[in-house]
Amino acid sequence: MKKTLSIFAALFLSLLVIAPSINYSIPLIVNSYHWVYLVVAMGLLGLLVWYLEIHPLLKALSLFLFVSCFFSQAPYLSFNAYVLVVFSIYLLFALRHCDFKIVLNFVEAAFWFQILLAVMQLMGRDKLLNFDRNDHVFLGTMLQYMRFASLLAVIAPFVILKNRLYIIPLSIACAISQSSTFAMSLFAGAMVYLLLTLREKKKLIMAMALVAVGAGIYAAYDWGSFRGAIIPSNGGRLLSWWALLQTWVLNTESSPAGPNLQGPFNLQWFLAGHGMDTFLPLFPIYKHDANPFPQAHNDWLQLLWETGIIGFSLVAGYAVSVWRKVKDPLIRAGMACIAVDMFFAFPMRLTQSMFLIVAFLAMAEQKAGFKYGRQ
Amino acid sequence: MKKLFKVLAVLLLALSVGANGFAATGFRDNDGNPQAVADINIKGCTNSVSEGIGTIDCRTISGTSATYTGDVTFRSNLVSVGRYGASVSSLSSSSTNLSATSIAYAVITKFIGGGGGLDGDGRGSILANGTPGQVLTFIVVGAQSGGTWVITPTTKTGFRNLTFNALGDQATLLYVNDTVGWIVVALESVTVS
Numbered sequence: 001m002k003k004t005l006s007i008f009a010a011l012f013l014s015l016l017v018i019a020p021s022i023n024y025s026i027p028l029i030v031n032s033y034h035w036v037y038l039v040v041a042m043g044l045l046g047l048l049v050w051y052l053e054i055h056p057l058l059k060a061l062s063l064f065l066f067v068s069c070f071f072s073q074a075p076y077l078s079f080n081a082y083v084l085v086v087f088s089i090y091l092l093f094a095l096r097h098c099d100f101k102i103v104l105n106f107v108e109a110a111f112w113f114q115i116l117l118a119v120m121q122l123m124g125r126d127k128l129l130n131f132d133r134n135d136h137v138f139l140g141t142m143l144q145y146m147r148f149a150s151l152l153a154v155i156a157p158f159v160i161l162k163n164r165l166y167i168i169p170l171s172i173a174c175a176i177s178q179s180s181t182f183a184m185s186l187f188a189g190a191m192v193y194l195l196l197t198l199r200e201k202k203k204l205i206m207a208m209a210l211v212a213v214g215a216g217i218y219a220a221y222d223w224g225s226f227r228g229a230i231i232p233s234n235g236g237r238l239l240s241w242w243a244l245l246q247t248w249v250l251n252t253e254s255s256p257a258g259p260n261l262q263g264p265f266n267l268q269w270f271l272a273g274h275g276m277d278t279f280l281p282l283f284p285i286y287k288h289d290a291n292p293f294p295q296a297h298n299d300w301l302q303l304l305w306e307t308g309i310i311g312f313s314l315v316a317g318y319a320v321s322v323w324r325k326v327k328d329p330l331i332r333a334g335m336a337c338i339a340v341d342m343f344f345a346f347p348m349r350l351t352q353s354m355f356l357i358v359a360f361l362a363m364a365e366q367k368a369g370f371k372y373g374r375q
Numbered sequence: 376m377k378k379l380f381k382v383l384a385v386l387l388l389a390l391s392v393g394a395n396g397f398a399a400t401g402f403r404d405n406d407g408n409p410q411a412v413a414d415i416n417i418k419g420c421t422n423s424v425s426e427g428i429g430t431i432d433c434r435t436i437s438g439t440s441a442t443y444t445g446d447v448t449f450r451s452n453l454v455s456v457g458r459y460g461a462s463v464s465s466l467s468s469s470s471t472n473l474s475a476t477s478i479a480y481a482v483i484t485k486f487i488g489g490g491g492g493l494d495g496d497g498r499g500s501i502l503a504n505g506t507p508g509q510v511l512t513f514i515v516v517g518a519q520s521g522g523t524w525v526i527t528p529t530t531k532t533g534f535r536n537l538t539f540n541a542l543g544d545q546a547t548l549l550y551v552n553d554t555v556g557w558i559v560v561a562l563e564s565v566t567v568s
Binding site for chain 2: 032072073074075076077253254281282284285
């Protein structure tokens, strides 16, 4: 039974990893009878979570997110998103009972498939996705270099758990993809691993210095990517994040456009956010910019914007709780890698990577030996 | 005899309803004498209107060739047979004020007539303010060539109107609040201006 469950779960994850870009949408018309029944059923399953043996913060999160849908600025969008939330919680519960050796094998295979395809694209020999176009690109099935690099950053902890030497092909892939996000994720993971494993001060200092030098060399090599992310004239993220924080708590709909938006403080938005999945349609309105980033390029801040300080605290609290309990340095390094990727990209918004993150958390809980009271 | 003929003439006039929607009728003057009416103008009334000595109730439109010129306001729960397709749109024809708050369902299907007709260029639907959080999806389920359907929300941000002109054209709008109004959430083959 455990093996069958593991194979099904692993197949599901790996098939998603190699899927071309999918826009998640429920194939039901909003407010049709079937859609309403689906949402109602998810609400029931969301409450049933209280009877599962899962982390208490996840139970609270499930209830809070369902209630927050009723206060959302776009309830239909939030109820749609809640369907995925409930599915993710049950997936995490199921994965905790899986044999992760099988899961790691499937993910490793998916990783090599992506690399193989990307190498063919780099050689101009892609006859599958870019037929008859000889562009030398490194995009995998994601067909967009930043998203592909973000996916590799989420896959990285899985393959490194199989074998630490995977840091070599991952570093090569990072250099080819020229993604600053991928680079910072790998460096964060490496630093955490070194801090946790090297006890001798001298060795630790040497290793960290080596990593820092490597980071410096990469930054010089890929300065364009860092520059584009920071400098406003290049569409920098820092300005966008500042606007995000302002529009999270201030009602700026009547504010003049500019870097310092104005408006009255909104307590509901501060506590519970604007509503799940509302960032995309509403942020341009409050930022007074018809063409900002469609995503925040920061999962943590977007979580804050959409679910408020309460939702953010529940998710962050859960992550910290798992971090503190798990002792395996590779798992902790993997969590750091994913957390940094979430800070500069949006893997939680991509179907290819969001369930991988859920799987990693399930693996972390399993390794940490989480035991919840019998219900 | 003369009186009889006058009554018969009035009756015959009343039975023949013209294409321009005029109704022939008679009336009695203050002395009780029956008089024939040659010309009655029914002004734009929504329920009923008192004109002169009586009340003209124009809530019911009958006949197969009634024609009105200019913009006409329909009640938003009126479902009519579209000009095209002999099937039912969940919205009446163009030149319609849509009261979003009275539309129970989020999906509106529409048949678009041919060019130059009621659903022609520039003749569309005005979408009134809705309820914060309300989502509406408009889908074209039939279209004659050359015809278009234009939706212009009263309050909106980021666009002026939406133009639909082909089968399958689809748009989803979200009503944020009375300041921001309607915003576009999703589009498929719809022209936004």
